[in-house]
Amino acid sequence: MDKRKDIIEQMPHLMRYARALTRDAVAADDLVQDCVSRALSRLHLFKAGTNMRAWLFTILHNIHAQNMRTLGRRPRAVPLDRELEERRGTGPTQDAPLTARDLQRALDRLPDEQREVVLLVGLEDMTYAEAAEVTGVPVGTIMSRLARGRERLRRMMAEGVPALRSVK
Protein backbone atom coordinates (compact mmCIF):
# COMPACT_ATOMS: atom_id res chain seq x y z
CA MET A 1 0.00 0.00 0.00
CA ASP A 2 2.98 2.26 0.62
CA LYS A 3 3.88 2.32 -3.03
CA ARG A 4 0.33 3.35 -3.85
CA LYS A 5 0.62 6.12 -1.34
CA ASP A 6 3.78 7.26 -3.07
CA ILE A 7 1.87 7.34 -6.34
CA ILE A 8 -0.93 9.34 -4.72
CA GLU A 9 1.65 11.86 -3.55
CA GLN A 10 2.88 12.28 -7.09
CA MET A 11 -0.59 12.62 -8.62
CA PRO A 12 -0.73 16.43 -8.50
CA HIS A 13 2.63 16.57 -10.27
CA LEU A 14 1.57 14.05 -12.88
CA MET A 15 -1.59 16.05 -13.49
CA ARG A 16 0.26 19.33 -13.83
CA TYR A 17 2.96 17.95 -16.09
CA ALA A 18 0.50 16.01 -18.25
CA ARG A 19 -1.50 19.17 -18.83
CA ALA A 20 1.56 21.18 -19.71
CA LEU A 21 2.86 18.41 -21.95
CA THR A 22 -0.35 17.70 -23.88
CA ARG A 23 -1.74 21.28 -23.72
CA ASP A 24 -5.15 19.71 -23.40
CA ALA A 25 -6.99 18.73 -20.22
CA VAL A 26 -8.80 15.81 -21.81
CA ALA A 27 -5.68 14.33 -23.36
CA ALA A 28 -3.89 14.91 -20.06
CA ASP A 29 -6.55 12.96 -18.17
CA ASP A 30 -6.20 10.04 -20.58
CA LEU A 31 -2.46 10.16 -20.25
CA VAL A 32 -2.50 10.13 -16.45
CA GLN A 33 -5.09 7.35 -16.42
CA ASP A 34 -2.93 5.21 -18.68
CA CYS A 35 0.14 6.06 -16.65
CA VAL A 36 -1.45 5.03 -13.34
CA SER A 37 -2.85 1.78 -14.80
CA ARG A 38 0.49 0.88 -16.24
CA ALA A 39 2.33 1.81 -13.04
CA LEU A 40 -0.03 -0.32 -10.94
CA SER A 41 0.35 -3.27 -13.27
CA ARG A 42 4.10 -3.01 -12.91
CA LEU A 43 4.30 -2.06 -9.29
CA HIS A 44 6.25 -5.21 -8.52
CA LEU A 45 9.00 -3.95 -10.84
CA PHE A 46 9.48 -0.78 -8.86
CA LYS A 47 12.49 -1.15 -6.57
CA ALA A 48 11.83 0.11 -3.07
CA GLY A 49 14.06 3.00 -2.16
CA THR A 50 14.46 4.21 -5.73
CA ASN A 51 12.88 7.33 -7.15
CA MET A 52 9.10 6.88 -7.51
CA ARG A 53 8.71 10.29 -9.07
CA ALA A 54 11.20 9.62 -11.85
CA TRP A 55 9.75 6.15 -12.36
CA LEU A 56 6.20 7.48 -12.81
CA PHE A 57 7.28 10.32 -15.05
CA THR A 58 9.23 7.88 -17.18
CA ILE A 59 6.10 5.77 -17.65
CA LEU A 60 4.06 8.86 -18.47
CA HIS A 61 6.66 10.00 -20.93
CA ASN A 62 6.85 6.66 -22.68
CA ILE A 63 3.09 6.52 -23.11
CA HIS A 64 3.07 10.06 -24.43
CA ALA A 65 5.86 9.29 -26.90
CA GLN A 66 4.00 6.18 -28.01
CA ASN A 67 0.80 8.19 -28.49
CA MET A 68 2.63 10.76 -30.56
CA ARG A 69 4.09 8.04 -32.76
CA THR A 70 0.75 6.33 -33.24
CA LEU A 71 -1.16 9.48 -33.85
CA GLY A 72 1.56 10.87 -36.04
CA ARG A 73 2.33 14.55 -35.98
CA ARG A 74 -1.16 15.58 -36.78
CA PRO A 75 -2.06 19.15 -36.03
CA ARG A 76 -3.08 19.54 -32.46
CA ALA A 77 -6.42 20.88 -31.47
CA VAL A 78 -6.23 24.30 -29.93
CA PRO A 79 -8.48 24.39 -26.87
CA LEU A 80 -11.53 26.45 -27.65
CA ASP A 81 -11.18 28.97 -24.85
CA ARG A 82 -7.64 29.75 -25.88
CA GLU A 83 -8.63 30.00 -29.49
CA LEU A 84 -11.38 32.39 -28.57
CA GLU A 85 -9.02 34.58 -26.66
CA GLU A 86 -6.54 34.64 -29.47
CA ARG A 87 -9.31 35.45 -31.91
CA ARG A 88 -10.39 38.31 -29.73
CA GLY A 89 -6.87 39.55 -30.17
CA THR A 90 -6.14 40.04 -26.53
CA GLY A 91 -2.44 39.84 -27.25
CA PRO A 92 -0.22 41.81 -24.93
CA THR A 93 0.83 45.24 -26.04
CA GLN A 94 4.51 45.86 -26.60
CA ASP A 95 5.30 47.49 -23.30
CA ALA A 96 3.01 45.40 -21.11
CA PRO A 97 4.86 43.24 -18.60
CA LEU A 98 5.43 39.67 -19.65
CA THR A 99 2.64 37.45 -18.52
CA ALA A 100 2.16 33.76 -17.99
CA ARG A 101 0.20 33.70 -21.22
CA ASP A 102 3.14 35.08 -23.19
CA LEU A 103 5.26 32.34 -21.70
CA GLN A 104 2.73 29.68 -22.56
CA ARG A 105 2.39 30.92 -26.13
CA ALA A 106 6.14 30.87 -26.52
CA LEU A 107 6.41 27.42 -24.94
CA ASP A 108 3.84 26.12 -27.40
CA ARG A 109 6.22 26.98 -30.19
CA LEU A 110 9.24 25.16 -28.84
CA PRO A 111 10.22 21.84 -30.38
CA ASP A 112 8.80 19.06 -28.19
CA GLU A 113 12.17 17.77 -27.04
CA GLN A 114 13.14 21.20 -25.74
CA ARG A 115 9.75 21.94 -24.25
CA GLU A 116 9.78 18.69 -22.28
CA VAL A 117 13.11 19.42 -20.68
CA VAL A 118 12.22 23.05 -19.94
CA LEU A 119 9.06 21.80 -18.20
CA LEU A 120 10.67 18.91 -16.32
CA VAL A 121 13.42 21.07 -14.92
CA GLY A 122 11.71 24.45 -14.68
CA LEU A 123 8.22 23.42 -13.64
CA GLU A 124 8.70 20.05 -11.99
CA ASP A 125 12.04 20.95 -10.41
CA MET A 126 13.70 17.79 -11.58
CA THR A 127 17.45 17.43 -11.37
CA TYR A 128 19.23 17.03 -14.69
CA ALA A 129 19.83 13.40 -13.80
CA GLU A 130 16.10 12.82 -13.20
CA ALA A 131 15.17 14.58 -16.41
CA ALA A 132 17.71 12.39 -18.22
CA GLU A 133 16.15 9.27 -16.71
CA VAL A 134 12.64 10.34 -17.64
CA THR A 135 13.42 11.26 -21.24
CA GLY A 136 16.01 8.54 -21.78
CA VAL A 137 18.78 10.80 -23.03
CA PRO A 138 22.19 11.61 -21.51
CA VAL A 139 22.58 14.45 -19.02
CA GLY A 140 24.66 16.40 -21.55
CA THR A 141 21.75 16.34 -23.98
CA ILE A 142 19.43 17.56 -21.23
CA MET A 143 21.73 20.50 -20.62
CA SER A 144 21.96 21.53 -24.23
CA ARG A 145 18.22 21.16 -24.85
CA LEU A 146 17.55 23.21 -21.77
CA ALA A 147 19.91 25.99 -22.82
CA ARG A 148 18.57 26.11 -26.36
CA GLY A 149 14.96 25.92 -25.24
CA ARG A 150 15.30 28.68 -22.71
CA GLU A 151 17.18 30.93 -25.10
CA ARG A 152 14.44 30.53 -27.68
CA LEU A 153 11.81 31.28 -25.10
CA ARG A 154 13.66 34.38 -24.02
CA ARG A 155 13.92 35.64 -27.57
CA MET A 156 10.32 34.90 -28.42
CA MET A 157 9.11 36.62 -25.30
CA ALA A 158 11.34 39.63 -25.84
CA GLU A 159 10.36 40.02 -29.48
CA GLY A 160 6.75 39.09 -29.06
CA VAL A 161 5.31 35.77 -30.01
CA PRO A 162 3.94 35.69 -33.53
CA ALA A 163 0.20 35.31 -33.68
CA LEU A 164 -1.00 31.76 -33.91
CA ARG A 165 -0.79 30.55 -37.46
CA SER A 166 -3.41 28.15 -38.61
CA VAL A 167 -2.02 24.66 -38.99
CA LYS A 168 -2.15 23.38 -42.52
Add this chain to the structure above:
Amino acid sequence: MTGETGFTETDLHAYADGELDRATLAEIERWLAETPEAAAQLHAIKLQKHLMHEHYDDGLEAPWPAGVEEMLTGEPERKWWPGWTRLAASVLLLLVGGAAGWGVTQVGSPEQTAGRSFVQNALYAHAVYSHDEQRPVEVSIDEEQLLVDWLSERIGEKLMTPDLASNGFKLIGGRLVSDTGMPAAQLMYEDVRAKRVTLYVRKAFEDKNSAFRFISEDGMVAFYWTDGPLSYALTGEMPRGDLLDLAQMVFKDISS
Protein backbone atom coordinates in the same frame (compact mmCIF):
# COMPACT_ATOMS: atom_id res chain seq x y z
CA MET B 1 29.57 34.20 -23.10
CA THR B 2 32.62 32.55 -21.61
CA GLY B 3 34.23 35.04 -19.27
CA GLU B 4 37.74 35.14 -17.88
CA THR B 5 36.65 32.82 -15.12
CA GLY B 6 35.75 30.20 -17.66
CA PHE B 7 32.06 30.09 -16.84
CA THR B 8 29.71 29.25 -19.66
CA GLU B 9 26.04 29.53 -20.35
CA THR B 10 25.68 25.94 -19.21
CA ASP B 11 26.97 26.92 -15.79
CA LEU B 12 24.43 29.69 -15.66
CA HIS B 13 21.58 27.25 -16.18
CA ALA B 14 23.10 24.81 -13.71
CA TYR B 15 23.25 27.66 -11.22
CA ALA B 16 19.59 28.59 -11.80
CA ASP B 17 18.59 24.94 -11.40
CA GLY B 18 20.54 24.31 -8.22
CA GLU B 19 22.88 21.85 -9.89
CA LEU B 20 26.17 23.40 -8.82
CA ASP B 21 28.22 22.39 -5.85
CA ARG B 22 28.86 24.75 -3.01
CA ALA B 23 32.41 25.59 -3.98
CA THR B 24 31.39 26.81 -7.42
CA LEU B 25 28.46 28.85 -6.09
CA ALA B 26 30.53 31.66 -4.60
CA GLU B 27 32.66 31.94 -7.72
CA ILE B 28 29.73 32.09 -10.08
CA GLU B 29 28.00 34.65 -7.92
CA ARG B 30 31.08 36.86 -8.17
CA TRP B 31 31.06 36.37 -11.91
CA LEU B 32 27.35 37.28 -12.07
CA ALA B 33 27.97 40.45 -10.11
CA GLU B 34 30.58 41.51 -12.64
CA THR B 35 28.82 40.37 -15.78
CA PRO B 36 25.54 42.21 -16.38
CA GLU B 37 24.83 40.20 -19.50
CA ALA B 38 24.94 36.97 -17.53
CA ALA B 39 22.88 38.47 -14.73
CA ALA B 40 20.22 39.51 -17.25
CA GLN B 41 20.14 36.03 -18.67
CA LEU B 42 19.76 34.56 -15.21
CA HIS B 43 16.89 36.92 -14.58
CA ALA B 44 15.21 35.74 -17.79
CA ILE B 45 15.54 32.10 -16.69
CA LYS B 46 14.03 32.86 -13.30
CA LEU B 47 11.21 34.81 -14.87
CA GLN B 48 10.44 31.89 -17.17
CA LYS B 49 10.25 29.54 -14.23
CA HIS B 50 8.05 31.91 -12.32
CA LEU B 51 5.63 32.40 -15.22
CA MET B 52 5.56 28.67 -15.87
CA HIS B 53 4.38 28.07 -12.33
CA GLU B 54 1.87 30.85 -12.60
CA HIS B 55 0.44 29.32 -15.72
CA TYR B 56 0.52 25.63 -14.89
CA ASP B 57 0.22 25.29 -11.12
CA ASP B 58 -3.55 25.04 -11.38
CA GLY B 59 -2.86 21.58 -12.75
CA LEU B 60 -1.71 20.52 -9.28
CA GLU B 61 -5.25 20.83 -8.07
CA ALA B 62 -6.93 19.49 -11.15
CA PRO B 63 -9.52 16.80 -10.47
CA TRP B 64 -8.14 13.36 -11.10
CA PRO B 65 -9.35 11.45 -14.14
CA ALA B 66 -12.24 9.03 -13.68
CA GLY B 67 -11.36 5.85 -11.87
CA VAL B 68 -7.85 6.81 -10.84
CA GLU B 69 -8.81 7.47 -7.27
CA GLU B 70 -10.40 4.07 -7.02
CA MET B 71 -7.41 2.39 -8.61
CA LEU B 72 -5.13 4.00 -6.06
CA THR B 73 -7.13 3.82 -2.89
CA GLY B 74 -9.01 0.57 -3.43
CA GLU B 75 -8.40 -2.24 -1.01
CA PRO B 76 -4.72 -3.19 -1.15
CA GLU B 77 -5.41 -6.83 -1.95
CA ARG B 78 -7.57 -5.98 -4.90
CA LYS B 79 -5.92 -6.73 -8.19
CA TRP B 80 -5.65 -3.88 -10.58
CA TRP B 81 -7.49 -5.61 -13.37
CA PRO B 82 -11.03 -5.35 -12.08
CA GLY B 83 -10.48 -1.67 -11.36
CA TRP B 84 -9.11 -1.16 -14.79
CA THR B 85 -11.96 -2.97 -16.44
CA ARG B 86 -14.48 -0.85 -14.60
CA LEU B 87 -12.49 2.20 -15.54
CA ALA B 88 -12.65 1.21 -19.18
CA ALA B 89 -16.38 0.72 -18.81
CA SER B 90 -16.84 4.12 -17.24
CA VAL B 91 -14.73 5.77 -19.90
CA LEU B 92 -16.89 4.07 -22.48
CA LEU B 93 -20.02 5.32 -20.74
CA LEU B 94 -18.58 8.81 -20.80
CA LEU B 95 -17.79 8.53 -24.47
CA VAL B 96 -21.18 7.15 -25.33
CA GLY B 97 -23.05 9.64 -23.24
CA GLY B 98 -20.82 12.46 -24.29
CA ALA B 99 -21.06 13.58 -20.71
CA ALA B 100 -18.39 15.75 -19.21
CA GLY B 101 -17.50 14.71 -15.75
CA TRP B 102 -15.39 12.63 -13.52
CA GLY B 103 -15.48 10.93 -10.20
CA VAL B 104 -17.94 8.18 -9.52
CA THR B 105 -19.54 7.69 -12.88
CA GLN B 106 -20.85 4.18 -12.99
CA VAL B 107 -24.37 3.35 -12.08
CA GLY B 108 -24.09 0.80 -9.35
CA SER B 109 -25.69 -0.99 -6.48
CA PRO B 110 -28.33 0.71 -4.33
CA GLU B 111 -25.54 1.36 -1.84
CA GLN B 112 -23.51 3.19 -4.44
CA THR B 113 -26.53 5.23 -5.36
CA ALA B 114 -27.21 6.02 -1.70
CA GLY B 115 -23.57 6.98 -1.24
CA ARG B 116 -23.72 9.16 -4.28
CA SER B 117 -26.77 10.95 -3.03
CA PHE B 118 -25.22 11.34 0.42
CA VAL B 119 -22.03 12.93 -0.84
CA GLN B 120 -23.95 15.06 -3.31
CA ASN B 121 -25.93 16.54 -0.45
CA ALA B 122 -22.71 17.13 1.46
CA LEU B 123 -21.27 18.98 -1.55
CA TYR B 124 -24.39 21.11 -1.87
CA ALA B 125 -24.33 21.97 1.81
CA HIS B 126 -20.66 22.86 1.57
CA ALA B 127 -21.22 25.05 -1.47
CA VAL B 128 -24.09 26.90 0.18
CA TYR B 129 -22.75 27.48 3.66
CA SER B 130 -18.96 27.53 3.49
CA HIS B 131 -19.03 30.76 1.49
CA ASP B 132 -21.64 32.39 3.65
CA GLU B 133 -20.00 35.43 5.17
CA GLN B 134 -22.93 36.43 7.37
CA ARG B 135 -23.86 33.20 8.99
CA PRO B 136 -21.75 30.20 8.05
CA VAL B 137 -22.89 28.34 11.17
CA GLU B 138 -26.08 28.24 13.21
CA VAL B 139 -24.38 27.51 16.50
CA SER B 140 -20.86 28.74 16.99
CA ILE B 141 -18.06 27.03 18.81
CA ASP B 142 -18.59 29.45 21.70
CA GLU B 143 -21.43 27.18 22.67
CA GLU B 144 -19.70 23.92 21.97
CA GLN B 145 -21.68 21.83 24.44
CA LEU B 146 -24.97 23.05 23.04
CA LEU B 147 -23.72 22.42 19.50
CA VAL B 148 -22.75 18.83 20.23
CA ASP B 149 -25.80 17.96 22.33
CA TRP B 150 -28.25 19.49 19.91
CA LEU B 151 -26.79 17.98 16.75
CA SER B 152 -26.29 14.58 18.42
CA GLU B 153 -29.92 14.56 19.44
CA ARG B 154 -31.11 15.51 15.97
CA ILE B 155 -29.03 12.99 14.05
CA GLY B 156 -29.77 10.32 16.62
CA GLU B 157 -26.18 9.37 17.39
CA LYS B 158 -23.39 10.78 19.48
CA LEU B 159 -21.63 13.34 17.30
CA MET B 160 -17.89 13.71 17.69
CA THR B 161 -16.08 16.93 16.84
CA PRO B 162 -12.67 15.87 15.53
CA ASP B 163 -9.73 18.06 16.38
CA LEU B 164 -7.93 19.21 13.22
CA ALA B 165 -5.78 21.84 14.91
CA SER B 166 -2.58 20.01 14.06
CA ASN B 167 -3.50 20.48 10.38
CA GLY B 168 -4.25 24.14 10.96
CA PHE B 169 -8.05 23.89 10.96
CA LYS B 170 -10.20 24.91 13.86
CA LEU B 171 -13.86 24.18 14.43
CA ILE B 172 -15.97 27.32 14.18
CA GLY B 173 -19.39 25.77 14.67
CA GLY B 174 -22.07 23.82 12.93
CA ARG B 175 -25.62 23.60 11.69
CA LEU B 176 -28.42 21.18 11.06
CA VAL B 177 -29.17 20.42 7.43
CA SER B 178 -31.65 18.18 5.73
CA ASP B 179 -30.27 15.22 3.83
CA THR B 180 -33.16 14.21 1.62
CA GLY B 181 -35.44 14.55 4.59
CA MET B 182 -33.06 13.05 7.10
CA PRO B 183 -31.33 15.22 9.68
CA ALA B 184 -27.62 15.72 9.05
CA ALA B 185 -25.03 17.77 10.88
CA GLN B 186 -22.55 20.03 9.19
CA LEU B 187 -19.48 21.00 11.18
CA MET B 188 -17.42 23.82 9.79
CA TYR B 189 -13.66 24.23 10.16
CA GLU B 190 -11.57 27.18 9.18
CA ASP B 191 -7.84 27.82 8.88
CA VAL B 192 -5.98 31.09 9.41
CA ARG B 193 -6.56 32.13 5.82
CA ALA B 194 -10.29 31.59 6.31
CA LYS B 195 -10.24 28.55 4.04
CA ARG B 196 -13.09 26.29 5.11
CA VAL B 197 -13.72 22.58 5.17
CA THR B 198 -16.95 20.98 6.25
CA LEU B 199 -17.61 17.65 7.87
CA TYR B 200 -21.05 16.37 7.02
CA VAL B 201 -22.45 13.61 9.22
CA ARG B 202 -25.66 11.60 9.30
CA LYS B 203 -26.94 8.17 10.13
CA ALA B 204 -25.12 5.63 7.99
CA PHE B 205 -26.61 5.07 4.55
CA GLU B 206 -25.01 1.62 4.39
CA ASP B 207 -24.78 -1.05 7.05
CA LYS B 208 -21.06 -1.71 7.04
CA ASN B 209 -17.87 0.24 7.45
CA SER B 210 -16.28 1.43 4.24
CA ALA B 211 -13.02 2.71 2.83
CA PHE B 212 -12.60 6.33 1.82
CA ARG B 213 -14.31 7.18 -1.41
CA PHE B 214 -13.60 10.27 -3.39
CA ILE B 215 -15.54 12.68 -5.53
CA SER B 216 -14.69 15.96 -7.15
CA GLU B 217 -17.16 18.45 -8.50
CA ASP B 218 -17.24 22.15 -9.29
CA GLY B 219 -13.88 22.78 -7.73
CA MET B 220 -14.83 20.97 -4.56
CA VAL B 221 -13.31 17.71 -3.46
CA ALA B 222 -14.77 15.33 -0.90
CA PHE B 223 -13.87 12.10 0.82
CA TYR B 224 -16.74 10.10 2.27
CA TRP B 225 -16.98 6.95 4.29
CA THR B 226 -19.03 5.03 6.81
CA ASP B 227 -17.75 4.21 10.26
CA GLY B 228 -20.14 2.37 12.55
CA PRO B 229 -23.53 4.07 12.87
CA LEU B 230 -22.61 7.21 10.97
CA SER B 231 -21.56 8.20 7.46
CA TYR B 232 -19.16 11.09 7.01
CA ALA B 233 -18.23 13.39 4.15
CA LEU B 234 -15.36 15.82 4.39
CA THR B 235 -15.49 18.53 1.74
CA GLY B 236 -13.13 21.33 0.83
CA GLU B 237 -11.56 23.26 -2.01
CA MET B 238 -7.96 22.17 -1.90
CA PRO B 239 -5.58 19.65 -3.45
CA ARG B 240 -6.92 16.22 -2.74
CA GLY B 241 -3.74 15.15 -0.99
CA ASP B 242 -4.29 17.86 1.60
CA LEU B 243 -7.90 16.87 2.05
CA LEU B 244 -6.90 13.24 2.36
CA ASP B 245 -4.61 14.17 5.25
CA LEU B 246 -7.52 15.91 6.93
CA ALA B 247 -9.87 13.00 6.28
CA GLN B 248 -7.40 10.59 7.82
CA MET B 249 -7.12 12.88 10.81
CA VAL B 250 -10.90 12.96 11.20
CA PHE B 251 -11.10 9.20 10.88
CA LYS B 252 -8.37 8.66 13.46
CA ASP B 253 -9.85 11.12 15.89
CA ILE B 254 -13.31 9.64 15.67
CA SER B 255 -12.28 6.04 16.03
CA SER B 256 -9.84 6.64 18.89
